[in-house]
Amino acid sequence: MEVVEGTPLGAEELEHIDAHWRAANYLSVGQIYLMGNPLLREPLQPEDVKPRLLGHWGTTPGLNLLYTHLSRIIAQRDQDMIYVTGPGHGGPGLVANVWLEGTYSEVYPNISQDEVGMARLFKQFSFPGGVPSHVAPETPGSIHEGGELGYSLSHAYGAALDNPDLVVACVIGDGEAETGPLAASWHSNKFLDPVGDGAVLPILHLNGYKIANPTVLARISEDELSALLTGYGYKPYLVAGDDPQIVHQQLAATLDVIFDEIAEIQRLAREEGVTERPHWPMIVLRTPKGWTGPKEVDGLPVEGTWRAHQVPLSTARGDAIHLAALEEWMRSYRPDELFDADGVPTPQVVDWLPKGDLRMGANPHANGGRFPRDLELPDFRNYAVKVPVPGGSTAEPTRVLGGWLRDVMVANEEYRNFRIVGPDETESNRLGAVLEATDKVWRADIDPVDQHLGLRGRVMEILSEHTCQGWLEGYLLTGRHGLFSCYEAFTHIVDSMVNQHAKWLAVTRELSWRKPIPSLNYLLTSHVWRQDHNGFSHQDPGFVDHVMNKKPEVVRVYLPPDANTLLSVADHCLRSRDYINVVVSGKQPGPSWLDMEAAVLHCTRGLGIWDWASNDDGDPDVVLAAAGDIPTIEVLAATMLLRQYLPDLKVRVVNVVDLMRLQPTEEHPHGMPNAEFDAVFTTDRPVIFAYHGYPMLIHRLTYRRTGHPHWHVRGYKEEGTTTTPFDMLVMNDMDRYHLVIDVIDRVPGLARKAATVRQEMLDIRARHREYTRRTGEDLPEVANWVWQPIVSA
16 A cells, blocks of 8 residues: 655644644534533533433544545645545534534524534434434435445445546445445446546545454455455555644645546546546545544543444443543533634634535535436337237337337437446346447456447446445436346345435435435346246345335335336336336236327326226126236236136226325325225225235235225245246246136135136146146146137127
């Protein structure tokens, strides 16, 4: 690792830098501890201290140090920069810094830059009715909460994509660096284009400890750490020490060199056409955990140990010794030099800081983008599959969608505000048409056998769902648009990341100063019912269940039954903002049920009766409902069997595209009023519901409906293996023959009358099993099935 020597800070500038850092540290400690006496006008009393001490001190002084020095770079170079902090526990530091630069008081006028505002700033932190202890959405300038570790670097790279003038400074905690998602995200530098993208400055902050243990990267040799980071493709610089004056000079000198290097990398690429992948600079910052805090507490070492992680003086309200130590600690920052008599930061603390949008707390990129722009979307109707009659044509839905997405790429090439991410599955998921318009971005070596790889591609693939998710989140949070295409079973890998993003969206909806951001769009394909070839490990439709647990105003789930409905849904999702949209669609050839006009109308309704498949004359004996492409086929096949065997039975067929329509209006904005729901599904007739995923979810969504006791749901029952497509359905009792049995068992008076039909359905299922085990194929009547329209008498 390189060490930069030099003393670039003159005496006055060094004084300003140190004063700002001390002020940020003072304000950080005050937020953790105090609810009164913010400027220590009087000796601290127990009632000045919060009854519950919550927060994290250990990482905070390092984050404050970096914010201070990066502000110097911004002010001197007019550098467009945002700050991503992986150690989200450093929340008090980020709040302190944006208060000092004035952004916080602009966003929250009641938290003014004076003694009254400081008192409110202190009291609100980790306090009922106040703000969280993390770098949360409420913190101006933030795009990354950091409550869960591992995603800071992928978020930073996502923010830098297609933002050529932006530098994203990303602090990675050494605890966070132990996570799998962070380890994979180091490779993001192989996807960064120095021509069209901005730059990311990773800063690995080694303060040595987690909550109760040392960190791995802090305990390996410097040579080994340097080899690791160099092997990742970075040029690491070391800044280390515990003497503030020395560290200030070394960090300032290092940042001067690094920002010159970044500028030169971009100049060579942009002006001289250099295409060789650069080794981007990064920093390893080694400072004590809890630096400038208490050296010892109760005779035990604190600064530089794991004991500094949270609240070093944990009983300051009830222990006189701890209270005195807290006052000594806070006075060590010399607050009388930092704030005037009214509590306003002094000129030496703030007059040299960046102004306006250059302040990291006020940077528009951290609030939905500097110049957010809606996507230019070609008319999806022009990509329609022709459907002369329901089921009269066949298409691969995602391949059809791929043609439209290709032209979305073309329409937005000038603005470079749309990307597709996925773990090596764009072509597998039949979206390969997009590669006619753009490459897959790739800045490592390219061999002659490789296809569709290029320096400025707009498709991003890496075999890490975490990294794909992080890239896309960073891209969306800074105002651009995208789509995450993934095998259904493995989208679970990002469950926790979805949690964090959903909570972010839920909070920002309540913040009037936060701009709406483009929605997080998932396309889940290669789904459970067509993973018969990969087997049990690839068969899991439960991501929808996970998403459905999030706040209803944030999540949407769509199960389009064919290609035209998929086009309509995709157009809607890419136009939306502040949602998590989950679209589940197969990629295998399947029947097309609705022409485009009918598809748009059906998707607008969210669910509806398919009159062309029903014979109920407005008064059904049974309702057959489906949500999902394969369940739709099985319901329609069961309907044909019922028409053949029980022609007098009145069957209503209902299809559900928008899963949220099943909920009451009071549960979800898309919910269906009870009167309308009861008219569609009835209140007293059996409803046999074939669902794409786990059956219990449908019961959960409909349990308040009047007719719910008459509902019977079929879906995935965690039965699977490597087998034929139809055998998957049989194993889970969602096949057409079992649906007919369900009807016979549940329509009053039908069981005795249709006993022979029921027996025949069981016999066909047995014959199917024998046939598949003997031939390896599905029964011909299943494999060759086509929908036959109802013929009027």
